[in-house]
Amino acid sequence: MQRSKWVLLFLAILGLVLLAACNKKESTEEATTPATGSKPAMAATPIDPATAASISGTVKFDGAAPKAIKIDMSQDPACKGANEAEAVVVNGGNLQNVFVYVKDGLGDRAFDTPATAATIDQSGCRYHPHVLGLQVNQNLEIKNSDPTTHNIHPTPANNREWNESQPPQAAAISKNFAREEIMLPVKCNQHPWMKMYVNVVKNPFYAVTDKDGKYELKGLPPGTYTIAFVHEKMGEQTQSVTVAAKDAKTADISFKQ
Amino acid sequence: MDWHQLWVIISAPDNVPIVGLIPLLCFYIYLAWKQAKGNDDLIAELEADPAMAKTHHRKTWPFKPGWQKEVHVWPFLLRIEFLAAIIITIILMVWSITLNAPLEEPANPNLTMNPSKAPWYFLGLQEMLVYFDPWIAGVVMPTLIIVGLMIIPYVDTNPLGSGYYTWKQRKFAISTFLFGFIVLWISMIIIGTFIRGPGWQWFWPGQTWDHNRQIYEVNRDLPDLFGIASNAGKMIFGALVVGGYFVLGGLGVYSLFRRYMAKDFKRMSLVQFSMTQVFLLIMLALPLKMILRLAWHIKYVWITPWFNV
Amino acid sequence: MPEENGNGGANGNGGANGNGSANGNGKERVGLLQRVKAGVQADVQALKTDIPTKAKEQMDGLKDPTKTQVYTSIFRHKHDDTPRNRALGILSNVFLHLHPAKINRDAVRYSYTWGMGGITFYLFIVLTFTGALLMFYYHPTKVQAFRDVLYLEHDVPFGKLLRNMHRWAAHLMVIGVWLHMFRVFLTGSYKKPREFNWNVGVILLVLTLLLSFTGYLLPDDQLGFWAVTVGTNMARATPGLGNEGPFGPQMGMTPYNDVRFGLLGGSIVDANALLRSYIWHCIGIPIVASIFMIVHFWRVRKDGGISGPAPVMLEAEGDKPRR
């Protein structure tokens, strides 16, 4: 799998170079012609795994942790499970559900769409996970493990909006998002407390902080990056981090209410 | 100095003929003057030398006995005529290729052009409208011009100067004609074309034609200047002035003729002389009236219930 | 064969008929065929000699085109360079017999005549020619007139050139007439016996101006419209005949019956004025002007050719009648 990918990449680059070399005229015209549909495929620049660096860290919450808000799920008897709101989840000063990603610094580098799908599970009238990251055009599978009907209703700003019903035990809904969008809200109209955020990014360098507020971005080529930390309520903060080959840097940050 | 404005006026397609006319006229006056001078010199020489007068072929051009006195029209004249036709064709074509005939917006009776001008060859008449009532400028004057031109052969009794350019033999005739043609006709056209702007106001060359320009001008009538108020008084006074002009002017012309053009005067019959007198005076009245108007803002000299002069 | 014919029913039909009858004739008249064959052979033989002879004759005839019937039917005399022929060239020519056969040797000098009369006449011809072509495209109606001019400008081949030439030739003609008059006056050419021709000339001057003026309105644009409005407004003031002229009202003149109304065919410059202007411009004045021109040219010759350049006269000779 990995191997064939590299071979493909190499072939693509070779093709491009050849095209540019032997038919310069054609390629300039192509460039001036406004692309219909997608841009001419930009080859995914290989990242040498040997030099790849990583960034990790912890996201803190400044101040007293707010008490968890109880959700009244009595409206639907089928909803059983933890009934605490997930907006601001703090465990010992560490903030969960912060989306961390490389916002800038990768230049024009393009990345392949992962073949594996990201998944959302609906169980206990909650979305799992609460914050999800995925790449542009990556498949998103939505499952319903509840004995009740849900509907999945993303309300994006830059992507197409849809709203689909999913009865219990129904087949998974498969969707994708074509444009980058951070903190795209998804909700269920029947269970108003059900909410989650999807983050669609162009590169594979993203993570969501876990219970302990930890995250890690792996496989970064050396360079200087703007790392963005986004929380659904408290907004975005950024940090600039420079990594050399094989570096393992830490970048911590804290959010204030 | 508003060069842009000047250029706009000069380059208006319909003004181009007038722009062309000025150098053309200068050239032809020069050409005529050169030949007249040559002839006059020759005449003086011959007058002084009767013997030579008998033998000389009496032209400025060279001549040798044995040369043909008359030449065949074909080819000697026609070749020139054809050449002229070709040249005119060339001029016309080049002009037509380079300059488009004007075509403005479709006629719109509700939108008055300012200035709205007559065709350029009538601008002299239009310019006269400033100084005279339309019936004089537009009807009487043109008629008199035509009649005046027509009577020229009948009142010009001078037998000399027929068929050759001369100045000395026809001083009076030529100066009168030049005055009428150049001063009264051509220069009025030039004024009408280049000087008269919006509202038929006077704009010096290089002055901007401002549509909103306001000028103050109060015109009086001659009788007012003398404090004559009653209509009858004005009528009588005007009649007297106009009559007086003709009587006195007639006398003046007479005395001039008697003194300086005795020969011509002698040759003229009474009708011929009085006609000359009248047309001469009318012609002179035009610049006089213009001066009255421009210098003293006099509008009318003679006011009657039916017409004003 | 059947395949070929089978393409269309009609063709097949005709072909079959024709073939049938031809075949039939051939079989019936065998003797005739031989006779015809012999005749044709004889003809071919004769042709071989006749054609070259004829061709030679033809070529010889063409060597001197002046001998051809066509040529002699057009030109009535020879054009050898003899004085006679030179004279005949003028005298026997309908176009050129405006001129005498011979003229004063100095009359060919441009500096004397300025050529203005001839140029004016030439321009008149140009104007007639271009004008006639313009008439093909022009309708003197309020709806069409302006449109037609646009059409001329943009659609008609050489239309723009044609219109430009017409316009500029008209202006040139006015200038030419003035200069002509100027020259005639300066050379005293109106003097006896040419008094009348001077008058004809004055009339032609007026007609020229009127021709030009009537043409001004025809494009039906603002320029022409207001020029003509200004021009005809003066007619309003004609003494006795215009509603604003002296004694006009007393003569019962109103805007609806005065001389201006007559000129315009209405109280304002409108469709009627356009039509009148068109007719005067294209028919009325050109005819009158042509008549006067004929008289003018005729009188030039009858009055003794052009006036000069004459020998200068001395003061003393003034009162003697000239020879």
Added chain:
Amino acid sequence: MPERPIPENDPIVNKSYAMHYLIATLILMVTLLWAMWDEGWGQRPWKSYQGEFKTRYLAFLKTARTKSATSVDEVKKNPEYASLQQNYEGTSAQAKSRLEELRKQVSELSGRILAVQNVFTDRRAYVNALTYELETGSSASAKQSKQKDIDNYKAELATVNYPDGSKKKFNYQQLEEEYNKLRGERVKVNAEVAEALKPLTESKAKLDAYVTDHMVDLTPQQIAGLQRKTEDWDPKIVQLNVAEANIVDRCESCHMGIRESVKLTAAAMEAKGAKKPDEYAKAFTSHPSAELMNAHDPEKFGCTSCHQGNGRATTSVEKAHGNYEHWLWPLFTKQNMEAGCQTCHAADAMLMAGDSGAIITEGKFLYRQRGCMGCHRYEGYDKEPEELQSVNQQLKLADQQKRENVKQSAYLMKQADSAGSNEEANSLNDKAVALRVANSKIDGRVQQLDFQSHNLMQDMKKIGPNLKEVRLKLNRNWIPVWLKKPTDFRPTTKMPNFRLTDGQIQAISAYLWQSGLKDELPKQKAGNAGHGRELFETRGCLACHSMGESSEMQGGTFAANLTRVGEKANYDYLVRWIHNARERTRPYCPYEKKDIGPEDYAKKGKPFVFDLEHSTCPNDGHEMQVQNMTVMPSLRLSLEDAQDIASYLMTMKKQEPTAYADAAFMEDGALQAEGKKWIRHYGCAGCHEISGMEDEGRIGTELTFEGSKPIERLDFALFTDAAQRGGKEPIGNAEDLARLPEGPSKGPWYNHKGFFEHKLAEPELYDKGMVKTETEALRMPNVHLAKEEVRALSTFLQGSQELGLPASYQYRPMDAKRDIQEGWWIVQKYNCQGCHQFTPSQATTLMGMKKYQDPDWKEQLPPKLLTEGARVDPEWMRKFLTNPSLSTADTNRNGVRPYLKVRMPTFTFSDNELRKLVRFFQALSQQPMPYIPQQVPTLTAKETDMARSLFSSNAAPCLKCHATGDAQHDQHATAPNFLLAKERLKPDWAERWIRDPQAISPGTSMPSGLFKQDGDHWVFAGPTPASFEGYDKDQSKLLVDYIFQLSPEEQRRVAGAKGRSHAVNAPPSKPGRSTAPIRAKGPGPGVENSHASGGAAR
């Protein structure tokens, strides 16, 4: 004469003119050639355009073709294509042998037919000739002998040589039969061939269609066609000629790509190696809007009917674009392109086609919205007063006619009484009776007219507030400050700056103050400002009004910004205004021209009650103006709510009302006359209702045809020269300069566009440098427009032209399209689009607000009306629009969506407007009028059971979101009650809706995917009980039918069974906790709602 040697030979005779002739002839030749060149090329610059186009387009097509070929290959890779291909190959193999056989038969038959035909046609021709002779034969004997000939000939045998070498003899009759037989056979075999070919062609067509359907661009074949066409192109004028409209447009002689089937951009048409698109590249693009081109077929409209310019001219770009002095219709500039729409679409309020139309629509809207129509008449705008006048005129005429008839009838009767004969008397009496009947008809007409006038009074609105009530509502001392420069107080106000002098301000305010009504207002209790604020922010006030200044501003610009309203307003009046803005202090009788007070009513012994039902004058019975002429509707708030909002608004101020300088001069009676003069002078009554000025006309120029006004009539004053030659920009004021859409002028601007834009940017510009008195100065106020607004209005004015095209080119449809047009005017008049979406691309004011970005609040947005006409029954809609609460008792709520915080207000539309609105919605959704309700089939018991199982299925928990009327359940309902469906909805729409709501209203809370298509019918997506076994009808239809027959009891039963009521009846989360149950406070059932937690965050 200087001595010159006399030459030997006579120069006149001997001089040669050969050289002269040579030169002259040469020059003449050159001139002629020049004329030819000029005619062929000089006057035809388009030739070089065409040449250039050919090269560039071919280059473009070449690349396009390669690209297309690759994408075709991609399409062909698709398995679906492969299967089609296989199918095609299979059929073709199958049909092959059969086809070959048949074709052989045909050729054989053809050969035989030919053989017969050769003989037969020859013989037939002969028979025909003989028959002709027979028919025209002169004598019976001749005819007989001919007949014999024919018979003989027909009996003769003819030989037919068949192609296979066989021979056969036929007589005429047989020949004919043989011929016909053979032909018949051939037809039959040919039909068989076609039959055999059919599957082949079908599968081939499918194969090709697959490629074309899956290609975004043209196929290589299509492109090859274009290439051929372009290569074969010879330079020639391309023209559109529409004789009917006298349009001759040759624009395409240069703009050759405008109608090409590929999309050409300037970048695509660049010359090789060019950095920037040059003049050619820009000229070769294709038309940017396919929608516009489809709606306006160039073959009918040409180019110039929209774009203007000189369509005939081909001699230069300037000429063709009409950009020269004497062309009256120069090309609209790129920025004002949409002016062309206005020339034909002057009667439309909304012009949108694709991406175009926004600017002109904005211009049309602004013309009303900014009060331009208050001073400048414009055909189609604010026509109510004129119509009212005409109605009054007709009323007077009817009155007169009636009197006349009575008189005439009396006279006739008198005559009849004294008539000579009975006959005559009867005839006269008949006539008299007829006249009396005629009078009754007139009475009917009068009633109609009265009704019409009632409606018109109701529709008549003013842009500005009623100034008769100025004493009741305003802080006196504030008025002069306001008049000084309204934008200083409220930067976004519609009130323009009039450049008034202090003297004028004093006089005007004095008149307004003294002429104002002096009635007492009822005192109002103080309200709860906090609650007022919440109401203000959620009830929808912000769809029209805004709050906060500059970047802080939230809300719509349709109505006033209320940031400082507390400084100027009177509380008592404000409460009344919020409660019902239409409520007037005194009605105005246009007949008497006075405000009618209680004293007038008392005189007639009537109670002082006036409203739309009591709208006649107590004095003379004429219709009165009983409403404030404002578009502000009633939100049906309770008086307490109104007090709360008013209290909140009164807190909105930057300084205390008392801080304004005392303006005692306003009580000075001496200023009144002066004030009246200036009010009249400035045309204040165009936008405001002012005492004693009710009948003032408009003071400005009519602008209906302003765009075609001769440029000479536009007074550039002292800037004529600067405008003509492009001198220095005359606008000095930086603020005004910023209003010029294209910035300070860079070249000449002596055209309509330049005039309008300068005038709109700085209306007093043309007074600059002029010496004028107060009354002479230009009156046009500074409307303080933004750049884009100036552009929109300038576009609107440029397009306001007298149409040179035939009247049939004016867009004046008579059918549903007219209903749409008329409707838009009303929609815009009342700012419906502030809350509702009518077309998918249009954004509402509320949608744009920060608050509604939150997903929960998004659900609180008013419903989209994209397919409203298809959705609801028009009769129901009429009722709803009349009273959106759908109830006479409980009006302080929404009738359909009680769960929405935002309130559908009561606009008190007149019957006129109601009719137009209902028609508008129906027409917008292409619904036929009148609407005949569809019959919903009565369900059998079994079907009802099945439907109920769907209705209550876990997989479609309908009642979870839809309201039931149960107050507690409805607290968190997010959809309307099913019980409304029967009267409100159209069944066919409802069915489409439950199948795929996202297709009808993208983003709605109602999810898609409840039903799926199974074969040719729709089945439920979730599990269904066994009873559905074998049910082959649409299950979605079943559910809809059920809903349309749903009774309240049934609904209650189902809800009860589902435990909905039970669930709701359970006590909500315990109060007293730090996080209160948000459900009660939040906009919807949202728990983690931004408002609440946001509040906590603050």
